[in-house]
Amino acid sequence: MFSYCADPETLEGLAWLSCYLTTGKHLAFYQAFGTVLLLLAVTAPAALAFGFAGAVAARSRIAPLSWLGKGYIAVVRGVPDIAFFLFFVIALDQGIEWLRHKALCPDWDQPIRQGNDFVVCSAAKMPLGNAAQWVHDLYGFWLAVVTFAIVFGAFAANVLYGAMRAVPRAQLETAEAYGMAPRQVFRRILVPQMWVYALPGLSNTWMVLLKATPLLFLLGIQDIVYWARDLGGSKTPQFTDYPHGDWRVYYFGALLVFYLLCTKLSGIALDRLEGRIGHVDARIARAERRAGARQADAMGPQ
Amino acid sequence: MSCWDTVADYAFRSIGYGERLLPRSDFTLCQQVTLIGSGMIWNLYFGLVALLSGFCLATALAVGKASRNPLWRKPSEAVIFVFRGSPLFIQVFFAYFLFLSLKGAYPGLGALTSAWAGAALVLFLNTAAYSAEIFYGALRAVPPGESEAADAYGLTGWTKFRRVTWPVLLRLAWPSYTNEAIFLFHATTLVFFSGFPALQQRGDALYYASYFADKTFNPFVPYPILAGYFILLTLAIIAVMGRVNARLNRHLPQAQRRGRPKLLTQILR
Known part of the structure; x- marks a missing residue:
């Protein structure tokens, strides 16, 4: 990157390090941190959407829908998340190819599962065999986002389901007394009020999501864990201009520090948010206490 | 080959007893279940060792x-x-490479590079930290x-802690601690997917599950x-921890005993 990096063998000390840390592979490594942050930025709202859908389904009066929602929450919480990551990547990929196969190649007569192979017609391949590399990368990233959203959606669903049940019943009854339809009660009273109760659980889910991002590595994406293993492994002079021993412990040490910084910053931000919303919460609690005291007065001395 | 033969061959494959070679083709359901x-023996081992020592x-x-x-206070907080x-995933990676370089300097520490000791140590420290946060919250409550x-x-010092503070702390913390135990067992699946190698293909449940998924592409x-x-x-x-919870609260009337595990503190990794 720098002009003096032309002949690394003559370099010493800091100059060597500055050249070493700006090789093309290292720049890809730094870019991978951006991938992690991008994944978080896309996944968090997606997981929230899945969570909202799951919570609404679990509350539904229609029994099968409610079973579906509750089952979704229970299964994802009952099984190790890493198993889901390994499962969904293949399952989603095969599911999409199967659907495309059914739609695009209706006159294909051979079975799709042939022993240990999964065969679809070439037009149904996803992405297409002749697609550019970036299409493959994008598709892999998209699969990762959907997988993360499904798994963390279940955690968010659990939190939101609890929060919806925590909204005081009297609030909803008042809305009903004003003649609101169930749909209006849900949209105007329940949803705006539940966030106060959901926030601690949601910030918890955010921390969990943040700490699950290294699992991208298992989904076959060239993320920070991939590069740390690749760059840290010992290099001989035959293959690189910058030979060094096994430095993986330092690379993973750096990743550890990166995650500690992320959780520390998130912790500070979430504490502030909870502090601000906490005021509202305290006001509600005070109002409820006053209402309770009035009720006790009305009932007279016991 | 009947299913019983498969069970006899592979039931203890993960700890090195029975058939050496894994099945390579014509996978039966029985083989996969076995x-x-x-x-799961490995998952149970890691979970129990970490949970009991971490407590x-x-x-x-x-x-x-x-x-x-x-x-x-400062070291505990740190x-x-x-x-x-x-993330536990990064911790396990970091620990494995740390143990590798330690092994070069002190050959006596070589055992730490194998999963049974090294990964158990990381899981022990990890669950200790998560449980400590739960216990700390309970202690303040x-x-x-x-x-x-x-x-x-007239109780003071150690006697007061052992007879009064600690039992109350456990009673308050137990529902959250149940959750921590569940997620610790889930976390044991990470071991063979991070640094630690599964020697001679003796891995945990997820290791074999992904082996079959790779081979059958299903x-x-x-x-x-x-x-x-x-x-x-x-x-x-949940059943075992529920029994412990019932014992911790045996002096309370029946109606107050119910403490279902709640997802309150941050217990996932």
Whole structure:
């Protein structure tokens, strides 16, 4: 990157390090941190959407829908998340190819599962065999986002389901007394009020999501864990201009520090948010206490 | 080959007994159920070792974090922050490479590079940090009345802690601690997917499940089997912890005993 990096063998000390840390592979490594942050930025709202859908389904009066929602929450919480990551990547990929196969190649007569192979017609391949590399990368990233959203959606669903049940019943009854339809009660009273109760659980889910991002590595994406293993492994002079021993412990040490910084910053931000919303919460609690005291007065001395 | 033969061959494959070679083609359902079940031995081992040893360290860390003396408080806070603030996945990777370089300097520490010792150590420290945060929260929630009553009876120091503070702390913390136990067992599946190698293909349940998924290119059989095992394990943990909870609260009237595990503190990794 720098002009003096032309002949690394003559370099010493800091100059060597500055050249070493700006090789093309290292720049890809730094870019991978951006991938992690991008994944978080896309996944968090997606997981929230899945969570909202799951919570609404679990509350539904229609029994099968409610079973579906509750089952979704229970299964994802009952099984190790890493198993889901390994499962969904293949399952989603095969599911999409199967659907495309059914739609695009209706006159294909051979079975799709042939022993240990999964065969679809070439037009149904996803992405297409002749697609550019970036299409493959994008598709892999998209699969990762959907997988993360499904798994963390279940955690968010659990939190939101609890929060919806925590909204005081009297609030909803008042809305009903004003003649609101169930749909209006849900949209105007329940949803705006539940966030106060959901926030601690949601910030918890955010921390969990943040700490699950290294699992991208298992989904076959060239993320920070991939590069740390690749760059840290010992290099001989035959293959690189910058030979060094096994430095993986330092690379993973750096990743550890990166995650500690992320959780520390998130912790500070979430504490502030909870502090601000906490005021509202305290006001509600005070109002409820006053209402309770009035009720006790009305009932007279016991 | 009948299913019983398969069970005899592979039931203890994960710890090195029975048939050496894994099945390579014509995978039967029986083989998958047996081998994935065999892998569960590792998950149980890691989980039990970490949970039982972590419980002791967690109590010490929680008391340390609540201490007024900074010499106790600062180190406890640091351990809890490092292990709760970073992903377990990265911790296991980091620990494995650290143990590798330590092995070069001190050959006596070579055992730490194998999963049974090294990964168990990381999981032990990790669960200790998470449990310590739960216990610390419970410690601060111990009603002052209990403490004052202990003072009135003339209990001090260790006796007061053992007879009054600690039992109340456990009672308060138990529902969250049940959750921590469940997620610790889930976390044991990370071991063979991070640095630690599965020597001679002796891996845990997820290792065998992904082996079958890779070979058959069909995730719809091995992963549901794995899920089934873990749901059974989760139910077993809830049952055992529920018995302990009932014993902790045996002096209370029946109606107040119910404490269902809640997802309150941050317990996932």
